[in-house]
Every structure is written in structure tokens, then in C-alpha cells.
Amino acid sequence: xxxxxxxxxxxxxxxxxxxxxxxxxxxxxxxxxxxxxxxxxxxxxxxxxxxxxxxxxxxxxxxxxxxxxxxxxxxxxxxxxxxxxxxxxxxxxxxxxxxxxxxxxxxxxxxxxxxxxxxxxxxxxxxxxxxxxxxxxxxxxxxxxxxxxxxxxxxxxxxxxxxxxxxxxxxxxxxxxxxxxxxxxxxxxxxxxxxxxxxxxxxxxxxxxxxxxxxxxxxxxxxxxxxxxxxxxxxxxxxxxxxxxxxxxxxxxxxxxxxxxxxxxxxxxxxxxxxxxxxxxxxxxxxxxxxxxxxxxxxxxxxxxxxxxxxxxxxxxxxxxxxxxxxxxxxxxxxxxxxxxxxxxxxxxxxxxxxxxxxxxxxxxxxxxxxxxxxxxxxxxxxxxxxxxxxxxxxxxxxxxxxxxxxxxxxxxxxxxxxxxxxxxxxxxxxxxxxxxxxxxxxxxxxxxxxxxxxxxxxxxxxxxxxxxxxx
Amino acid sequence: xxxxxxxxxxxxxxxxxxxxxxxxxxxxxxxxxxxxxxxxxxxxxxxxxxxxxxxxxxxxxxxxxxxxxxxxxxxxxxxxxxxxxxxxxxxxxxxxxxxxxxxxxxxxxxxxxxxxxxxxxxxxxxxxxxxxxxxxxxxxxxxxxxxxxxxxxxxxxxxxxxxxxxxxxxxxxxxxxxxxxxxxxxxxxxxxxxxxxxxxxxxxxxxxxxxxxxxxxxxxxxxxxxxxxxxxxxxxxxxxxxxxxxxxxxxxxxxxxxxxxxxxxxxxxxxxxxxxxxxxxxxxxxxxxxxxxxxxxxxxxxxxxxxxxxxxxxxxxxxxxxxxxxxxxxxxxxxxxxxxxxxxxxxxxxxxxxxxxxxxxxxxxxxxxxxxxxxxxxxxxxxxxxxxxxxxxxxxxxxxxxxxxxxxxxxxxxxxxxxxxxxxxxxxxxxxxxxxxxxxxxxxxxxxxxxxxx
Numbered sequence: 035x036x037x038x039x040x041x042x043x044x045x046x047x048x049x050x051x052x053x054x055x056x057x058x059x060x061x062x063x064x065x066x067x068x069x070x071x072x073x074x075x076x077x078x079x080x081x082x083x084x085x086x087x088x089x090x091x092x093x094x095x096x097x098x099x100x101x102x103x104x105x106x107x108x109x110x111x112x113x114x115x116x117x118x119x120x121x122x123x124x125x126x127x128x129x130x131x132x133x134x135x136x137x138x139x140x141x142x143x144x145x146x147x148x149x150x151x152x153x154x155x156x157x158x159x160x161x162x163x164x165x166x167x168x169x170x171x172x173x174x175x176x177x178x179x180x181x182x183x184x185x186x187x188x189x190x191x192x193x194x195x196x197x198x199x200x201x202x203x204x205x206x207x208x209x210x211x212x213x214x215x216x217x218x219x220x221x222x223x224x225x226x227x228x229x230x231x232x233x234x235x236x237x238x239x240x241x242x243x244x245x246x247x248x249x250x251x252x253x254x255x256x257x258x259x260x261x262x263x264x265x266x267x268x269x270x271x272x273x274x275x276x277x278x279x280x281x282x283x284x285x286x287x288x289x290x291x292x293x294x295x296x297x298x299x300x301x302x303x304x305x306x307x308x309x310x311x312x313x314x315x316x317x318x319x320x321x322x323x324x325x326x327x328x329x330x331x332x333x334x335x336x337x338x339x340x341x342x343x344x345x346x347x348x349x350x351x352x353x354x355x356x357x358x359x360x361x362x363x364x365x366x367x368x369x370x371x372x373x374x375x376x377x378x379x380x381x382x383x384x385x386x387x388x389x390x391x392x393x394x395x396x397x398x399x400x401x402x403x404x405x406x407x408x409x410x411x412x413x414x415x416x417x418x419x420x421x422x423x424x425x426x427x428x429x430x431x432x433x434x435x436x437x438x439x440x441x442x443x444x445x446x447x448x449x450x451x452x453x454x455x456x457x458x459x460x461x462x463x464x465x466x467x468x469x470x471x472x473x474x475x476x477x478x479x480x481x482x483x484x485x486x487x488x489x490x491x492x493x494x495x496x497x498x499x500x501x502x503x504x505x506x
Numbered sequence: 507x508x509x510x511x512x513x514x515x516x517x518x519x520x521x522x523x524x525x526x527x528x529x530x531x532x533x534x535x536x537x538x539x540x541x542x543x544x545x546x547x548x549x550x551x552x553x554x555x556x557x558x559x560x561x562x563x564x565x566x567x568x569x570x571x572x573x574x575x576x577x578x579x580x581x582x583x584x585x586x587x588x589x590x591x592x593x594x595x596x597x598x599x600x601x602x603x604x605x606x607x608x609x610x611x612x613x614x615x616x617x618x619x620x621x622x623x624x625x626x627x628x629x630x631x632x633x634x635x636x637x638x639x640x641x642x643x644x645x646x647x648x649x650x651x652x653x654x655x656x657x658x659x660x661x662x663x664x665x666x667x668x669x670x671x672x673x674x675x676x677x678x679x680x681x682x683x684x685x686x687x688x689x690x691x692x693x694x695x696x697x698x699x700x701x702x703x704x705x706x707x708x709x710x711x712x713x714x715x716x717x718x719x720x721x722x723x724x725x726x727x728x729x730x731x732x733x734x735x736x737x738x739x740x741x742x743x744x745x746x747x748x749x750x751x752x753x754x755x756x757x758x759x760x761x762x763x764x765x766x767x768x769x770x771x772x773x774x775x776x777x778x779x780x781x782x783x784x785x786x787x788x789x790x791x792x793x794x795x796x797x798x799x800x801x802x803x804x805x806x807x808x809x810x811x812x813x814x815x816x817x818x819x820x821x822x823x824x825x826x827x828x829x830x831x832x833x834x835x836x837x838x839x840x841x842x843x844x845x846x847x848x849x850x851x852x853x854x855x856x857x858x859x860x861x862x863x864x865x866x867x868x869x870x871x872x873x874x875x876x877x878x879x880x881x882x883x884x885x886x887x888x889x890x891x892x893x894x895x896x897x898x899x900x901x902x903x904x905x906x907x908x909x910x911x912x913x914x915x916x917x918x919x920x921x922x923x924x925x926x927x928x929x930x931x932x933x934x935x936x937x938x939x940x941x942x943x944x945x946x947x948x949x950x951x952x953x954x955x956x957x958x959x960x
Binding site: 057061064068071072075076078079082083086087089090093094097102104108111112113115117129130132133134135136137139146147148149150151152153154155156164165169170173174177178181185278279282283286287290294295297298299301302305308309310311312313314315316317320324383387390391394417418421453454 | 537540544547551555558559562566569590605608609610611612613614622625626627628629630631632633634635636637638639640644648649652655656660664667747748749751752755756759763764767768770771772774775778779780781782783784786787790791794797798824852855883
């Protein structure tokens with residue numbers, strides 16, 4: 035596009051117009067201030083969480099190290115805690131983080147839920163989403179850009195300046211795309227200013243990495259595409275409207291439907307089955323575990339076959355003659371089986387959740403702002419999948435830890451008078467503590483690529499529609 | 507006087523003949539109905555869950571009864587028997603779901619330390635929970651104001667823009683009269699829609715028609731009144747209809763989206779509770795340290811809070827259930843100070859939100875609706891208290907068996923206490939309603955002044 039391209043000229047003209055409108059400048063200023071407040075607020079909260087978590091992690095480490103000489107199975111019941119590290123961009127877009135717990139108690143025989151979610155302890159206000167820069171950019175900004183872009187198109191028509199321009203040889207599509215370009219440019223600038231604020235906070239606090247820069251650029255791109263789609267939609271619809279009044283009403287209603295109503299109504303229609311309550315879930319797991327037998331009791335007949343196999347493997351006739359502790363072997367077997375049962379039930383629950391999520395993802399096809407929401411939280415590492423990753427890491431660690439302790443039980447504790455013995459604390463002091471590994475950037479991109487593609491599609495489609503124009 | 511009536515009749519005819527108005531009105535009703543439907547669905551599913559609990563309980567208890575039919579140590583029963591508790595919704599919960607869709611409304615507890623059980627989270631889908639429910643309170647708080655804005659932003663400007671203003675002035679009507687009549691008609695019809703929906707709710711959802719109906723009506727009237735006056739105020743500035751719409755939408759976004767979120771974030775940050783897991787950390791440490799301490803130490807701590815059992819026989823064997831449960835109780839007792847501190851912070855959050863609710867209308871309304879429906883954090887804390895009471899009853903029931911070495915007979919199963927739910931007393935929303943009234947009065951005075959300045 036050369037400097038004399040008519041599209042660019044229209045855009046330049048529009049920018050000049052915006053700069054002359056005091057009200058509009060105030061409005062954009064207000065938006066930026068709101069974002070800045072949201073950013074500071076959100077960042078402060080993330081920092082608080084991270085500080086308090088570090089303090090708790092220290093307590094947990096200390097508690098673990100300071101255990102006296104104990105029976106390994108006591109240590110397994112004592113357990114430890116896993117804390118979820120807030121994602122680096124969580125303060126930009128908290129995603130589902132307020133809904134999920136950040137602390138998980140890891141112990142033998144049981145898989146506990148992550149407790150103390152922020153939403154569960156909040157005053158009853160936070161039902162519209164946490165106050166964050168992403169909230170302002172996803173919810174409030176599209177409304178204003180849409181209304182302004184529509185008004186810009188119809189202003190030309192109503193003040194008859196449009197006809198003048200057309201008479202001078204400007205094509206209708208050039209006018210429309212010029213307006214789109216003008217407001218898309220403003221949108222890109224706004225988003226860039228917000229990302230700069232985010233970057234600034236990061237530079238001051240934890241420093242910048244290439245990964246962070248890539249993520250920020252990705253977010254900038256995604257937000258710009260989504261806002262571009264909104265603006266193109268507004269320009270296209272406005273072009274088909276009778277007058278400004280009609281266009282503004284139509285766009286307000288559309289925004290309300292897309293941003294406020296749909297995200298709350300869709301889940302209701304898209305989840306035919308409700309998730310089991312924890313009470314029912316636990317009852318299901320328990321019923322199966324009951325049939326499995328009690329691994330604390332070496333005489334439990336439910337483990338008869340296992341005992342025979344063990345005796346056969348070691349070529350002895352009685353468990354007392356085994357070179358290792360049968361009680362410990364039984365614990366290992368019990369942990370393996372109970373984890374299997376839990377994993378199976380949890381996988382079913384997870385499948386239900388994933389099905390619900392996927393159906394919501396499909397609605398992004400008819401709602402670019404939902405695609406933006408998915409994209410943003412996926413790339414910020416605050417989507418449900420990121421939480422699931424933490425749960426899986428914690429469960430893998432738990433299983434490994436408990437089995438290591440059961441191994442100690444098998445080899446360091448004699449079968450005779452099993453419960454009366456202890457092993458040295460040095461054994462578990464050497465075991466590594468759980469450290470939550472944030473996901474790799476590549477993983478985040480894999481999940482955000484699809485919504486980004488949807489956004490691109492929307493932009494193309496609406497670009498074409500804008501080019502061809504409405505009925506008038 | 508008759509001029510005013512004639513104007514009213516004329517305006518009513520114009521409005522009621524408008525097809526687009528009825529379309530908007532039908533949309534409003536449809537949205538409200540959808541909200542009722544969604545609230546009802548959640549309520550029904552929770553009631554169905556609670557109805558399942560007794561049977562589930564009986565099956566599990568029957569297994570234990572079979573296992574211990576010849577009597578057993580009460581410690582076994584206390585260890586293996588999980589007892590259900592539930593938090594039944596008030597009939598109004600369907601209108602304002604509050605926190606009920608993300609916090610546990612049923613929970614099982616056993617005789618072990620309460621604070622290793624009480625905070626267990628419910629299984630929810632975080633993605634759907636993040637959006638929050640679309641219930642009737644949401645409809646009134648967010649949708650109705652937009653409807654009013656859309657219908658009322660151009661009440662005076664339209665005449666100017668259509669060129670009919672001069673015609674109207676020639677008929678001798680005063681501008682302020684015209685505005686209040688037009689606004690009154692639209693607000694009246696919005697109120698009619700809300701009242702019809704509420705009536706439908708009363709019949710369909712069988713809402714208890716007690717003082718909660720009155721509170722709900724007062725809050726709704728106040729809130730709709732607030733937005734009507736705000737619309738009047740902006741219209742009275744007599745700018746173009748596009749300007750008024752934009753300004754009203756900015757105000758709407760600030761008041762309903764940004765203000766509550768900012769208030770909530772500020773309160774949460776002022777009273778952080780991210781260290782809540784410390785409760786569990788510390789309780790667990792104390793319980794498990796018990797295994798490595800002399801039994802007398804644990805009992806000495808236990809008897810400090812339970813002196814009535816201090817005369818019972820000391821434990822000499824390696825394991826005794828009463829020692830086990832004493833360890834758990836000592837663990838619970840050891841976090842009493844932290845627990846009070848945690849509760850204080852949660853209550854301080856509530857108190858601040860209440861105070862800010864007097865000034866920020868949406869905050870006050872949101873609190874008011876959830877308060878009337880008893881679905882807010884305060885009510886969840888009340889549920890936690892009822893579980894605590896139940897756990898105390900359980901301990902009072904089992905301790906005589908444990909400490910007096912009384913065997914637990916088959917017949918004793920039937921005497922195990924069960925969880926009882928007593929709803930908390932209703933809190934009146936007068937504070938928020940008064941705050942709203944002040945705003946309305948202020949808005950009325952200012953807009954009337956602006957209008958008189960013809």
C-alpha cells in the first residue's frame with residue numbers, strides 16, 4: 035500500500051477526526067487507566083499468592099525434613115503438599131485460575147482435590163470474571179471499538195461527505211476498509227500499550243526472557259486479530275443499516291449476546307449431563323476399593339492370589355520366609371491397584387469435562403470473542419488444561435513418592451513386628467520435593483493455535499464481507 | 507393537567523403501536539425466562555443429589571453393620587463410617603445462584619480431624635464455573651439496565667433528529683413532562699415484565715412468598731429506579747442520541763462490570779487468604795507428630811479442652827482408638843487461633859463489600875440478592891459451622907464408647923446422630939436499599955434541574 039492509497043487516506047482522515055474529538059480521547063484515556071489499575075491490582079494479587087506460597091513451601095519442606103525416624107508407612111500418611119506456581123502471565127489473564135485450588139495434599143491411598151480456590155473464598159462479587167487487563171480488553175474494548183467504527187461509517191453517509199468522496203472516485207470498499215484500518219490501527223495501538231505495561235511490570239520484577247517476549251507478541255497478535263474481526267463486523271453491519279441509531283442498537287445487542295449472554299448460556303445448553311458431585315464420585319471409587327481388599331492387613335484374603343505369586347517368585351512356602359517384607363510388597367500392590375481405580379474414575383470425569391470444554395470450543399466458530407478468550411488463557415497458561423497439567427504432575431509425584439516409601443518398607447523393615455520398627459530420617463530427607471514445572475511455551479502454543487486459526491478465519495471472512503459491502 | 511393526561515395517552519398509543527418495542531419487550535421476557543430456567547435446573551440437580559444421599563448412606567452403613575454385627579470397637583465405626591451433610595437451597599436460590607454452583611453443597615465427614623475434611627473442594631468444570639451463572643439476579647443486574655439504556659437513551663434527541671421536536675413544542679408540552687412520561691412508560695413496562703417473570707417464578711419454582719419476596723421487590727424497584735434516573739440524567743443533557751447511548755454504555759460498563767470487579771479485587775487484596783492451606787499444613791503436622799510423642803503428652807493436651815475424660819484409664823498398649831482420636835482432636839484444637847484469624851479475614855471481606863455496597867449500587871444489589879437467596883459466602887460459612895456442630899455431636903456420641911471401653915453394639919448404629927440443617931436468619935438488605943434511594947433522589951433533583959433549564 036503506497037502512501038497515496040485511498041484506503042490509507044481514509045484511515046488517516048479518520049485518525050485526524052478521532053484526535054479532534056475530545057470525548058473519544060477521554061474515553062480511550064479512561065480505558066487505558068482502567069487497564070493500568072486492573073494490571074496493578076492483578077499483579078499485586080499474583081505477587082501476594084506467590085509470596086505466601088513460597089512461605090508455605092518452606093514450611094512443607096521443613097516439616098518433611100524434620101520428621102524423626104519413622105516407619106515408612108507413617109511418612110506416607112504424613113504426606114506432603116504440592117503448590118501450583120502461578121503462570122508468569124497469569125496476572126494479565128487469570129483465566130480459570132480463580133476457580134481452581136492451588137494446594138494439593140499428597141498422601142498414601144488417596145488422591146485429594148486441589149483446595150482453597152480464590153472464588154470459593156471470595157465475597158460474592160467475582161461472578162463476572164476477575165478484574166484483569168484481559169477482562170477489559172476482551173469485554174469492554176470490543177464494545178467501544180464496534181460502536182465507534184459503525185458511527186464512523188454512517189457519519190459519512192449522514193453528513194453526505196461520503197457521497198462527496200464517492201463522487202471524487204473513491205470506491206465504497208475503499209471507504210469501508212479505510213474505516214476498518216483506522217479503528218484496527220487504534221486497537222493495535224491500545225493492545226500494544228497494554229502489553230508494554232505488562233512488559234514493564236515484568237522487567238521491574240522478574241526480568242524478561244525470550245519466551246515471555248514471544249508470548250506477549252502472540253497475545254498482541256491474537257487480540258489485534260479479534261478486535262479487527264469485531265471492527266470489520268461492525269463496519270459491515272453498519273453499512274447495511276438504515277441510520278446510525280439502528281446500527282448502534284444492533285451492535286449493542288450483538289455485543290451483549292456475544293460477550294455477556296453467550297458465555298453464560300452456552301455451557302447450560304451444551305452440557306447434557308452434570309458432573310458427578312464429589313460425594314457420588316467418592317462413593318463410586320470407594321465401592322470398587324472395598325472389593326479390592328485392605329493392603330494394611332497382610333492376612334486379607336482378597337490378596338490371596340498376589341501372595342501366592344510372591345511366594346512362587348521367591349520360591350518359599352511362607353511369607354515369613356521371604357527375604358523382603360511382605361507387608362511392604364502388599365502396600366506397593368495396594369497403592370498400584372487403588373491408583374488404577376482412581377485414575378479410571380478420574381479419567382471418566384475428565385472425559386466429561388473435556389467434552390464440555392470441546393463443545394464450548396466449537397461455539398468459538400460462531401463467536402470470535404469466545405475464540406479470543408480461549409486463545410488468551412491458553413497462551414497465558416491459565417486454561418483448564420494448564421491446571422490439569424499441574425494435577426497430573428502432582429499425582430505422578432505422589433505415586434512415585436509413596437512407592438519409594440513402600441520400597442523402603444519392603445527392604446528396610448522386617449516382616450516380624452512390622453509396625454514397631456522405624457527407619458532413619460536420612461532415607462526420605464534425600465528424596466526430592468515436588469516442584470511444579472510450568473508448561474513449555476510450545477505446549478501453550480499448541481493449544482492456542484486452533485483458536486488463533488479461528489480468529490484468522492473470522493478476519494478473512496469479515497474482510498471479504500466488508501470489501502463486498504452491505505445492501506446500501 | 508388535562509394536557510399532561512392527553513400527552514400520556516398519546517405517548518402510550520405511539521409506544522404500544524410500535525412493533526420494535528414489542529420485539530424488545532419479548533426479548534426481555536425471553537432472557538428472563540431463560541434465567542429462571544437455568545437457575546431452576548441447578549436447583550433441581552442439587553435437590554436430586556441430596557435426595558440420593560440417604561440411600562447411599564444406608565448402603566454403606568448396612569455393609570458396616572454386617573461386618574460388625576457382633577459388636578466392635580467404636581473406633582472402627584468412627585474410622586470407616588462417613589456421614590453425609592447437606593446444605594439444602596432456600597427456594598429463592600434458583601433466582602440468585604450465588605456461590606452454590608462452585609462450592610460444595612454436600613460433604614461427607616467422619617470422626618477424624620474435621621479440618622482435614624472440611625475444606626475439600628467440589629468437582630466442578632472450572633471453565634464453565636468461570637463464566638458464572640446466568641440467573642435471575644444476573645438478568646436484573648446486567649440485562650435490564652442495557653434494555654433500559656437502549657430504549658431510553660434517545661427519548662428527547664429522537665424528536666430533534668427526526669425533526670418532530672418543533673411540532674411537539676407547538677402543542678405546548680413541557681420538555682420535562684414529556685421526558686418523565688416517556689421514561690415512565692418504558693420503565694413501567696420493564697417493571698411489568700420483571701414482575702410477570704417473578705410471578706411466573708413464584709408459581710413455577712414455588713418460591714416462598716414471605717418477606718424475601720418483599721425484599722426482592724424492594725431491591726428490584728430500587729435498582730430499576732436507579733437506572734431510570736441515570737437515563738433521565740443523561741437524556742436531560744440533551745446531546746445527540748448517539749452521544750447519549752455511548753455515554754450510558756460507558757456508565758453501564760463502569761458501574762456493572764468494572765466497579766464490582768475492582769471492589770472485589772481490592773477487598774481480596776486487602777484481606778489475602780492465599781495462606782489458607784497453612785491450616786491444613788499445621789493440623790496435619792500436629793496430628794502426625796502424635797505418633798512419635800509419649801501418649802501422655804497427647805492426652806495432656808486433649809484433656810485441656812476435654813477435662814471430662816481426664817479421669818479415664820491411661821493407655822498402656824501400643825495402640826488404642828481413643829488415643830488415635832485424641833491425636834486428631836489435638837490437631838484440630840492446635841489451629842484454633844489460625845482458624846479464627848482466617849474466618850475473621852473472610853468476614854472482614856464480607857463486611858467491606860457490604861459497606862461498599864451502600865455506595866456502589868451493583869455491589870449492594872448483588873449482595874442483596876444473594877443475601878435474600880442465602881447463597882453467598884456468609885451462608886456457606888454457616889454451612890461449615892453446621893458441619894462443625896455435627897462433628898462435635900459425633901464426637902460427643904462416640905467418646906463414651908471409646909473412653910469407657912464400651913463395645914459398639916449393632917443396635918447402636920441406629921443411634922448415631924445425623925446432620926441437621928437450620929437456615930441462618932435472613933439479613934435484611936436495608937442498607938443497600940437506602941444507599942440506592944439516596945442515589946435516586948440525587949439523580950432526580952439533578953435531572954429535573956437540567957430539564958427545567960429549557
